[in-house]
Amino acid sequence: MRTIGNTIAEQGGASVSGTVTKGSIIARIERLPANAMQVRAxxxxxxxxxxxxxxxxTIAATLPLLIQKWGLxxxxxxxLIASGSIGQLIGAFLFPSLAERYGRVRAIAWSSGIIGLTSIACGFAPTFAVFVALRIVQGLGLGGELPVAATYINEITRAHGRGRFVLLYEIVFPIGLLASNALGAWIVPRFGWEAMYFIGGVPLVLFFLLRVxxxxxxxxxxxRERMADADRALNAFEASVKGPLxxxxxxxxxxxxxxxxxxxRMADLFGRAYIKRTVAVALLWMTCGVIQYGLSTWLPTIYKTVYxxxxxxxxNLAVAASVLGVLGSLTCALIVDKVGRKPVINLSFVLCAVSLVLAGVFHTQSVYxxxxxxxxxxxFMACGFITAYVYTPExxxxxxxxxxxxxxxxxxxIAAIFAPALVGKTLVGGNLDMAFYLLAAxxxxxxxxxxxxxxxxxGKVLEQLEA
Structure with missing residues (x-):
């Protein structure tokens, strides 16, 4: 029986002497078949x-009652919507920096603890000001968890089938969106808005479990030149493989x-080698922020107040939109390794724009x-959004x-901070069609x-993609 402490030689390691190098680490990852430790992670x-x-x-499902409760x-x-994004903006820099210095798993555990603790506290918020403050603090964790998690899952996966592996993991994010909308549609009218935030406190448990x-x-x-630790981590994955490696x-x-x-170094993100990629990444993620926060968060309120x-x-209508988001993400996960990242992103974004234009054209029709x-x-946006999580780390x-x-x-x-205000301003002016057209661009x-x-x-090893 294999144990975590097996040597490289016992695992069919990179060399006879058992010396661990950066090249041998990559080689051992690239030979790894699907295994129980990857599933656990x-x-x-x-x-x-x-x-x-x-x-x-969660804010989308609870927003109508919060408006009523505090007369917003x-x-x-x-x-209120943007407040969470302010914290997320800080978290998007803070936790990746911590991940580069202290490790991916520690950063994910810390962010999960913040998410869970502040979610529970939101359920007890006595005033609008306290609630907003807690949403900002919670945003630190929400903004930091996703990019670090995407980085980690990409780094433990071999090139063959990486897109499918990563995206079948990342699909849990739109499923989380769907679950929040679906549970919100059932829980909020029956148990009040506070219950949603108590449920959202579950990540606090992960703070204690992940590093173990x-x-x-x-x-x-x-x-980081921690070769012995890298060897032990690889042994943990290799020991969980069924059959010979x-x-x-x-x-x-x-x-x-x-x-x-x-x-x-971080400055190289804006240097000659990576600036084109960084610009493409910026516009890719801005789109996801504008559509997700500028449209999705407002939908229940739009349906209730405008229609x-x-x-x-x-x-319920917001739940239906989340269902399509999950289906779009699943479709993307199944085809992204065959079609490629760029075609999936480009086609899904163009079709998203077409749908928004049609919503603007027919905005005077029924709510359905x-x-x-x-x-x-x-x-369609979900297809491009979820692909960003495999494409950006690559x-x-x-x-x-x-x-x-x-x-x-x-x-x-950044997009999420300004997009809700844009939609809110057009709602006040009665220009819902213009909001759809602006979002489509x-x-x-x-x-x-x-x-x-x-x-x-x-299909390329991560190190092959370096500029």
Whole structure:
């Protein structure tokens, strides 16, 4: 029986002497078949990502009652929605920086603890001001968890089938969005808005479990020259493989690949080597922020106030949009390794824009017509959004990967701060169609940027993609 402490030689390691190098770490990851430790990591970190999605969109299900409870104006509503994004913007820089210094798993555990603790506190918030303050603090964790988790899952996965593996993990985020909307539609009318935030406190448990049950990223450990720790982490994955391990191959090739490029610093994200990728990433994530926060968060309120739909119907229609988001994400996960990252992103964003234009054209029709086009837009957007989580980590080397992903997440949060206010302002002016048209222009711009500035990454080892 294998144990975590097995040596490289016992595992069919990289060399006879058992020396661990950056090249041998990559070679051992690339020979890893699917294994129980990867499944465990995907489940536990997936739980963190699930509740990230759950807590992000909880505000949509509870917003109508919060407006009523505190008599909020449209401006206050916009600020409430944006307040979480302010914290998320800070978190998108803070936790990737912590991940580069202290490790991916620690950063994910810390962010999960903040998410869970502040969610519970939100349920007890006595005033609007306290609630907003707690949402800002919670945003630190919400903004930091996703980019670090995406980085980790990419780093423990081999090139073959990486898109499918990562996206089948990332699908838990839109499932979290769906669960929040679905549970919100049932729980909020029956038990009040507070119950949703108590449920959102579950990630606090992950703070205690993750560092005990999930190994650190071997790639990150190797980059930090912690070769013995990288060996132990790899042993944890290798020990969970059923049956004999395939032989380690191409160590010399991977070794040369590692040393072919200089170690990168954060400033290189804006240097000659990576600036085109960084611009494409910025517009990609901005689109996700504009559509997700500028449209999805407002939908129940739009249906209730503009189309005078009952609260239950407004919440149910939002759930339907989340269902399409999950279906779109699942479809994307199944085809992304065959079609490629860029075609999936570009086509999904163009179709999202078309759906939003149609929602604007037919905005005077019934709530069901508008809800259908909005649901389609969110479904198509979800395809591009989830692909961003496999595509962005592939564009940067290990030394700046988490921060590159965090920077992408920061652009999402910047968009999320301003998009709700834009929609709120157009609602006050009665220009709902103009809001749809403005929202539609954003994914078109992103599709153009990804097409001309991005690179295709499918099927390549992460180190092959370094500039």
């Amino acid at each position: 995907r489940i536990l970190i997936g739980a963190a990502t699930f509740f990230d999605g759950f807590d992000v969109i 104006t449209p401006g206050q509503v916009g600020f 049950l999930v190994p650190e990223s071997p790639r990150w450990l190797g980059e 395939p032989p380690v191959k191409d160590v010399a090739e991977f070794e040369a690949m590692v040393h072919r490029h200089p170690k990168r 005078h739909a009952p609260l239950q119907l407004a919440l 017509v508008v809800a259908t086009f909005c649901a389609l837009a969110l479904g 564009l940067y080397p290990t030394s700046i990967r988490a921060f590159g992903c965090g920077l992408g997440g920061a652009w999402l949060k 954003v994914p078109v711009l992103a599709a153009v940027a990804v097409h001309f500035l991005g690179i295709e990454t499918k």
